[in-house]
Amino acid sequence: MRRLHARLALPALLILSLVVIALAVPFLGLPNPVRQDIPNRLTGMAPGAPLGRDEFGRDVFSRLLWGARTSLFVAFTATTIAALAGTLLGMLGGWFRGVAEFLSVRIADVILCFPPILLALLVVTIMGPGVATLILMLSVLYTPGFVRVAYGEVLSTRNQDFVTAMTALGATTPRILALTVLPNIASPLLVQYSLTLGAAIVVESGLSFLGLGVVPPTPSWGLMIRGARATMEQAPLLLLWPCLALTVTILAFNLLCDALRDAFDPKSAASVGTRPRPRLVDRFAPGLFPTRADSGAILSVRGLTVEIGTRRGVIRPVDDVSFTVGAGETLAIVGESGSGKSVTVTSLMGLLPAAARPVAGEAVFEGHDLLRRSPDQLRALRGARLAMIPQDPMSSLNPVHKVGDQVVEAILAHRSIARPAARAEALALFRRVGIADPERRLDAWPHEMSGGMRQRVMIAMAIANRPALLIADEPTTALDVTMQAQILDLLADLRRETGSALIFITHSLGVVAEIADTVMVMYAGQVVEQGPVASVFAAPFHPYTAALLAAVPQDDAAPEPIPGAVPPPHRFPQGCRFAPRCGHAQPPCGEAQPLRHFGNGREVRCARAGDLRLGRAAHDA
Amino acid sequence: MTPDAEPLLVAEHVSVSFSRKRLFGRGPAVRAVQDVSLRIGRGEAVGIVGESGSGKSTLGRLLLGLIKPASGEVRFDGSALQSLSRRDWRALRQRMQIVFQAPYGSLDPRRRIGSQIGDGLAIHRLAAPGQMPEAVRALLEQVGLDASHADRFPHEFSGGQRQRIGIARALASRPDFLVADEPVSSLDVSIQAQILDLLDRLRRELGLALVLISHDLAVVRHLCDRVVVMYLGRVMEEGPARSVLDAPRHPYTRALVSATPRIGAGGRPARILLPGEPPSPSAPPTGCVFRTRCSFAIAACGEAVPPLTQTNHDHGVACIRLADLP
Numbered sequence: 032m033r034r035l036h037a038r039l040a041l042p043a044l045l046i047l048s049l050v051v052i053a054l055a056v057p058f059l060g061l062p063n064p065v066r067q068d069i070p071n072r073l074t075g076m077a078p079g080a081p082l083g084r085d086e087f088g089r090d091v092f093s094r095l096l097w098g099a100r101t102s103l104f105v106a107f108t109a110t111t112i113a114a115l116a117g118t119l120l121g122m123l124g125g126w127f128r129g130v131a132e133f134l135s136v137r138i139a140d141v142i143l144c145f146p147p148i149l150l151a152l153l154v155v156t157i158m159g160p161g162v163a164t165l166i167l168m169l170s171v172l173y174t175p176g177f178v179r180v181a182y183g184e185v186l187s188t189r190n191q192d193f194v195t196a197m198t199a200l201g202a203t204t205p206r207i208l209a210l211t212v213l214p215n216i217a218s219p220l221l222v223q224y225s226l227t228l229g230a231a232i233v234v235e236s237g238l239s240f241l242g243l244g245v246v247p248p249t250p251s252w253g254l255m256i257r258g259a260r261a262t263m264e265q266a267p268l269l270l271l272w273p274c275l276a277l278t279v280t281i282l283a284f285n286l287l288c289d290a291l292r293d294a295f296d297p298k299s300a301a302s303v304g305t306r307p308r309p310r311l312v313d314r315f316a317p318g319l320f321p322t323r324a325d326s327g328a329i330l331s332v333r334g335l336t337v338e339i340g341t342r343r344g345v346i347r348p349v350d351d352v353s354f355t356v357g358a359g360e361t362l363a364i365v366g367e368s369g370s371g372k373s374v375t376v377t378s379l380m381g382l383l384p385a386a387a388r389p390v391a392g393e394a395v396f397e398g399h400d401l402l403r404r405s406p407d408q409l410r411a412l413r414g415a416r417l418a419m420i421p422q423d424p425m426s427s428l429n430p431v432h433k434v435g436d437q438v439v440e441a442i443l444a445h446r447s448i449a450r451p452a453a454r455a456e457a458l459a460l461f462r463r464v465g466i467a468d469p470e471r472r473l474d475a476w477p478h479e480m481s482g483g484m485r486q487r488v489m490i491a492m493a494i495a496n497r498p499a500l501l502i503a504d505e506p507t508t509a510l511d512v513t514m515q516a517q518i519l520d521l522l523a524d525l526r527r528e529t530g531s532a533l534i535f536i537t538h539s540l541g542v543v544a545e546i547a548d549t550v551m552v553m554y555a556g557q558v559v560e561q562g563p564v565a566s567v568f569a570a571p572f573h574p575y576t577a578a579l580l581a582a583v584p585q586d587d588a589a590p591e592p593i594p595g596a597v598p599p600p601h602r603f604p605q606g607c608r609f610a611p612r613c614g615h616a617q618p619p620c621g622e623a624q625p626l627r628h629f630g631n632g633r634e635v636r637c638a639r640a641g642d643l644r645l646g647r648a649a650h651d652a
Numbered sequence: 653m654t655p656d657a658e659p660l661l662v663a664e665h666v667s668v669s670f671s672r673k674r675l676f677g678r679g680p681a682v683r684a685v686q687d688v689s690l691r692i693g694r695g696e697a698v699g700i701v702g703e704s705g706s707g708k709s710t711l712g713r714l715l716l717g718l719i720k721p722a723s724g725e726v727r728f729d730g731s732a733l734q735s736l737s738r739r740d741w742r743a744l745r746q747r748m749q750i751v752f753q754a755p756y757g758s759l760d761p762r763r764r765i766g767s768q769i770g771d772g773l774a775i776h777r778l779a780a781p782g783q784m785p786e787a788v789r790a791l792l793e794q795v796g797l798d799a800s801h802a803d804r805f806p807h808e809f810s811g812g813q814r815q816r817i818g819i820a821r822a823l824a825s826r827p828d829f830l831v832a833d834e835p836v837s838s839l840d841v842s843i844q845a846q847i848l849d850l851l852d853r854l855r856r857e858l859g860l861a862l863v864l865i866s867h868d869l870a871v872v873r874h875l876c877d878r879v880v881v882m883y884l885g886r887v888m889e890e891g892p893a894r895s896v897l898d899a900p901r902h903p904y905t906r907a908l909v910s911a912t913p914r915i916g917a918g919g920r921p922a923r924i925l926l927p928g929e930p931p932s933p934s935a936p937p938t939g940c941v942f943r944t945r946c947s948f949a950i951a952a953c954g955e956a957v958p959p960l961t962q963t964n965h966d967h968g969v970a971c972i973r974l975a976d977l978p
Contacts, residue, residue, distance in 0.1 A: 192752040193760040193768075196818075199716060200772050200825060201745025214762040367840035368811075467928060481929050482704075511703035511867060513926045516911035520925060538840060541913030568915055580915060582845040584874040592849050593842035596810050 039294055042286035049280060053100040061093040065248040073266045082272055085255070086262050089248075095272055097250040103280075105162060105245075106231035109169030114224050116170070117177020122208055122216075124178070125185025136182055139175035147172050147234065155243045165235060165244045172234075173227045180223045184216035191215075218292045225288025229281040236277060252277055328355040329499050329532045330379070334392035335402075337371075337378050339600075341386070346600035348374045350556040351392070353626075356500065359526060361533040363547035363564070365540060365579070369597040371556040372536050376502050378402070380419060381409035397499060415445040418493035422505040424485035428477040434488045435461075435473030441492045460491040464521060483514035487521070494525060501526075502534045507542065519546050540583055544568060549632070552576050555597055555608040558626060562633030570645070572635040575609045577645035607638065615639055658730055660829060660861050661692040666714055666724035680934040684710040686885040687724070687957070694828065697855060697862040699872030699893060701908070702882035705933055708865045711882070712831045715863060716748050717741065728829070746776040749822035751815075753834040758818045759806040765817050766792075766802030772824030791820040795850060812843035819850065823858070830855075831863045836871060848875060869912050873897045878966075881905045884933055884941040887960060891967030901969045901977070904942045940971070948973050 062080070068088030075083045082091040117139075124135035142150075154168045188194060189212070197207045232252075238244035239253030247254055252273040259269035337349040349371040356362045364372045378389050379401055394401040397416065401409070413419070421427040429437060438457040439450065446453075454473070461469035464487040477485060486506060493501055503522070507515040523546060526533055535546060543550050543564060550568075551561040552575065560573040571577040575593075584590040595612045598604065604611055610620040619638040626636045637643075666688050669681040685707040692698050692715075700708045713719045715726060717733035726733045728744060736744065749772075752758035760768055766788045773779040779787040789799035795816040806814060815835060822830060832851065836844040852875055855862050866872050872879055872893060879896045881889040881904065889902040900906045907924040926945045931937055940958050943949040952972060960968040971977070 192758040195713075195718065196750065196752065196758070196821065197771065199718060199745060199748070199750045200775055200821075201742040202771065202775050203742070206775070210763075211760055215760065217762075367842060483929065512869075512911045512913075513703060513907060515913075516923055516925060519913075520923075539913065540841070540915050544915045545913045579841060582841045583915060584845070584848065584870040585915060590841075590845035590848055590874060592846035594846075596812065596843065597840075 039287070039290040042283045042290060045279070045283035046287055049099060049103065049283070052096055053103045056096050056100050059096070061096060062090040064089060064094045064097040064250045066090075073262060073269075075266075075268070083266065083268065085266075085269055086258055087248075091255075091269060091272060094250040094255060095252075095276055098252045098255055098273065099276065099280075101162070101245055101249060101251040102232055102235055102253075102277075105165050105169065105235045106228055109166045109235075110173060110224060110228045110231050112166070112170035113173035113227065114177050114220070117174040118181045118213075118220060120174070121178040121181025121183075122185050122212065125182040126189060126204070126208060126212070132182075135178055139178040142171065142175045151234075151238055151243055155238075160243055160246050162245060162249075165238065169231050169234065173231065176223055176227060177220065180219050181216060184219055185212055188212055188215050221288050221292050225284050228284050228288075232277065232281060232284075236273075327357045328395075329358050329360075330394065330396045330534075331355045332379070332392065332394045335375065335378065335389060335394060336391040337374055337383065337387055338390045339384075339387040341601070343601045347603075348387075348556050348600050349378065352553070352556075352558055353392075354551050354558070354561065356532045356534060358499070358532055359530045360549065361526060361535055361547045363535045363537060363543040363550045364553060365537060365543055365550060366553035367538065367597050369555070369599065370553040372553050373504060375553070376419075376504060376534060376536060380413060380417065380502065381406065411445070414441060414493075414498075415496045416499050418496070418498040418501050420486075420489050420493045420501065420503040420506045423509055424482065424489045425477065427489060428485060430477050433474050434477055434480065434485075435475075438473075438488065438492050438495060442495045445496045456495070457491070460495055461488075463494075463525075464488075464491045465517070466491075481514075482510055483517060486510060486514075486518055490518070490521065490525075494529070494531075497529060498531055500532045500534065502536075504536045505538070506535075508537070508539075515542070522546065540568070540580060552579070555603050556600065557608060557636060558634070559609065559636045560634065562629075562631065566631060566633065572629060572633065572640045572643070572645065573609075573637045574613045574615050574639075574643065574645060578612075578614075607636075615643055658727075659691040659693045660696075660729060661690075661715060662727045663688060663690040663715060664725050664727075665689055666711075666721040666726060668710060668714060668719060668722050682933045683885050683936060684933065685714060685721075686936075688882075688885075688887055689724075690715070690880065690887075692829070692861050692863065694861055695855075695859045696878065697864060697876040699864045699866060699876035699879040700882060701866060701869055701872050701879060703867060703908075703930065705884065705930055706882040707885040707933075708882050709833055710885075712750070712833050712863060712865045716750055716831055717744070718750075743776075746772070746778075746825040747827050748829040749825065749827040749831070751818050751822050751830065751832040751835050753838055759814055759821075761806055764803045764805060765809075768806075769802070769817065769821045769824055772821060776825050778825060787824075791824055794823065794854070795820045796846075810843075811839050812846055815839065815843075815847050816850065819847075819854070823854065826858075828859065829861045829863075831865065833865045834867070835864070837866065837868065844871075851875065869897055869909060881908070884930065884936050886941055886957070887968075887970060888942060889967075889969050890960065891963075892965060895965060895967055901963065901967070901974060902942075902971050903946045903948050903977070948977060 066089065068084060070088065071084050072086055072088040073084065074080070077083065080090045080092065082095065085091055085094065120135040124132040150172060151168055154164060158164045194207065194211055197211050235244055236253030236256065239251045240257045245251040245254055255273040256270065259273065263270055333353050335349060335352045336347060338345050338347050352375055354362060364375065366372045374387070377383050379394050381401065389402045392402065428434060435454065435457055438460060439453045442453040442456055443450070458469055458473060461472060466472050466484060466487050480488070507518050510518060519542065522533065537543060547564050549562065550564045552559050552573065554575050560567060560571065560576045567576065568580060571580060578593045581591040582593055593612055605623070606621040607624050610616040617639065624636045624638050626634045627640060628634055629640065667686050669683045671681040688711060700711060702708045710719065714721055717726060720734050728748060733741070759765065769788050769791055770784050773784060773787055785802065788802050792799045792802060797813060797816050806817070809817065835851065836847050839847060848871060854860065864872055864876055876893045878891065879893040880887055881896065881902065883904050889896055889900065889905045896905065897909060900909050907926050910922065910924045928945055931944055937944050937954065939954040939956055943953040950973065958970045958972045960970045961974055962968050
């Protein structure tokens with residue numbers, strides 16, 4: 032294991048020493064733990080008996096160590112047997128289903144129905160008390176837990192693509208189970224092992240305490256507690272030592288298994304170092320008073336910059352982004368993953384994660400700067416004047432409420448009208464967004480609807496309070512093309528009717544061409560080009576825009592890949608951020624480029640924007 | 653052993669349905685694939701297109717023998733997949749491989765990529781244990797990855813790189829038939845083009861027969877020789893990719909082509925909006941499954957399942973109104 036971090040070291044050391052002690056007890060030259068010394072019974076700490084003597088004058092220290100041997104032996108053996116048997120049965124049941132499933136899971140269920148103490152009494156009555164009985168009883172008791180965990184995990188793992196890939200490779204079933212399935216179900220099993228081990232130690236002690244487990248005079252922690260209880264008033268410390276030993280052991284096991292689980296998972300081990308940590312970043316935002324919006328513009332964003340404090344330093348996923356959207360206008364924001372397009376709009380909605388903050392710029396919406404409004408003011412705006420259509424309508428609808436009720440709630444959240452009136456409005460909205468049989472659909476559950484239908488519900492919710500600005504974040508990405516065509520048509524219709532503005536985030540340039548008036552191309556947190564869609568797509572000025580257009584397969588033009596990938600925010604290049612992937616890069620590109628105006632509403636961030644001929648037009652020429 | 657006339661893979665009238673177990677008995681059967689026949693020649697690229705619920709992924713797994721057909725037969729290089737012994741079936745796996753949609757779930761998150769790529773070599777004993785690292789390095793280089801990355805874990809790679817790893821894993825056993833199930837649909841366009849390029853290059857270099865399952869018509873048109881259009885488990889139209897996608901005949905293919913967004917004005921036919929939703933695959937319409945959303949449907953469409961009528965050039969259309977369509 033490469034990453035043996037500190038979390039693993041402490042509990043591992045504790046357990047290792049416990050095991051070593053348990054193994055080495057016979058060689059430590061301790062006083063015989065069962066030799067009685069009645070005259071010296073209940074004497075306190077003394078030379079030769081560091082923790083004193085018990086009710087029969089036996090050395091407590093020696094009994095404690097010998098007891099560790101018994102307790103750990105019983106717990107380890109029983110848990111390991113249960114883990115092996117349970118995992119095997121559960122895996123077979125989950126993999127083969129059918130009869131194997133019936134046998135393993137149903138038998139486990141039957142065993143689980145028995146109260147453990149009752150089962151113990153039954154077994155002890157039949158077999159008589161003793162260590163062997165105890166181990167048998169505990170392993171039977173704990174096998175079902177492992178069966179169920181292994182079974183459930185196998186069920187969810189067996190349909191993963193990488194398991195199918197092994198089948199497709201022709202791997203034998205044992206190979207798949209051992210090499211592919213087992214490692215992927217190991218973490219919950221390890222946790223189960225730690226919990227069971229702890230529980231086994233407790234139950235062993237408990238049963239011994241009740242006289243159903245280890246037979247006196249064999250030392251065991253449970254028996255020691257039982258003995259000490261009788262003399263609690265004369266020698267209270269006798270109770271402390273076995274209890275302390277129990278607590279420390281169980282705690283150590285739990286800590287170890289937690290750490291082991293993390294260490295076995297390559298992803299979580301690595302992420303310890305990279306996970307962004309919230310940091311108090313500079314709250315100061317320049318610009319004391321918001322300027323009034325340009326006439327006609329519903330939203331005007333100037334110099335928006337978002338910072339996130341991470342362990343690798345402060346990153347800027349959005350850097351100096353400016354744009355305006357007029358009434359009835361559609362702006363499309365395009366870019367690859369990591370370009371900052373989603374962070375841009377979530378900062379406008381005031382929905383950034385805690386670690387992220389807009390540190391500069393302004394976003395004037397209907398005369399107020401969104402970046403400087405209080406969370407309460409933003410909440411009042413969201414869903415009313417400013418509404419959002421999410422990418423995945425399934426996870427955005429609450430699965431336990433009927434869709435009609437969710438639309439009614441959206442209306443009531445912002446307007447004080449009677450519930451029946453709101454319901455009538457919801458019905459009209461359903462009709463408006465083209466949901467067939469709207470009366471019945473109001474009472475449908477989200478899972479009863481198809482993806483396209485759910486997206487219509489989300490749109491109905493978004494337009495419920497007649498917003499001035501709709502923000503749609505990849506609203507058709509999860510849909511089929513024929514459904515996508517329906518939704519795009521609906522959005523275009525709604526915009527014409529209501530005159531609301533639309534910001535449309537997408538990675539599909541075809542969709543941009545279908546729906547948008549203006550397009551803003553983002554790369555690595557910056558706007559690299561913006562302007563009217565038709566003119567930008569016909570003759571792009573920025574090499575990145577041209578490369579994106581050329582990467583889409585269409586007609587007989589073969590798609591041309593862009594080499595490399597978008598850099599992560601902590602490794603944005605100093606100069607032009609696209610330069611490392613750009614086929615036209617030259618020395619001036621090593622310096623940061625401003626966004627330059629080119630007339631006709633077109634802006635480009637490229638040192639060579641004047642002298643390059645790009646796009647399909649250039650290919651044809 | 654095999655007559656040359658027989659294509660590499662032949663599927664004849666395959667059907668399969670799934671049903672969910674209920675408390676008592678079974679739920680309604682979902683007819684995932686119904687009566688599909690298909691031939692794939694050596695080195696040929698065939699695209700299967702259709703929307704969610706069309707059964708295209710199920711068909712891909714049927715062709716690979718990962719799912720057994722309820723009726724019909726799949727033959728690979730002359731041998732019927734369902735009648736093979738377990739041993740022969742496993743041996744045949746060396747020759748047929750699958751590439752999944754990246755980057756989700758296609759790679760085992762807990763194993764180093766080198767060992768995952770090496771699986772195919774180890775299972776079919778294509779490399780001695782000593783030569784394994786060398787062979788894995790060669791595979792990584794073949795798909796355009798840094799050979800020194802073999803001991804990294806999947807999460808250390810980007811989506812595009814993961815797809816390259818998935819392709820390397822599939823190529824390890826030196827297959828001559830590859831099914832790629834939506835291999836680029838969750839990747840950014842620039843990365844998509846990289847992967848399409850790679851698949852195209854490998855296919856030509858290695859003479860692979862390729863089945864590309866995709867909802868993206870442009871991708872299929874670019875990469876495939878032939879295309880099969882599916883709707884609700886049945887083949888609607890089949891033929892040379894260019895002729896089917898540039899001049900679609902079946903009303904469904906027409907709607908599909910017209911709904912695909914295009915860059916640049918012109919070229920796209922007027923958009924045909926399909927009314928309503930696709931019917932449930934557990935209760936498909938009688939006769940032509942598309943008739944409930946088809947603007948050309950007549951009463952006769954509900955009577956019998958339309959056969960695949962050959963027009964010219966190997967181009968088949970399952971529509972009884974073919975002659976009357978505008």
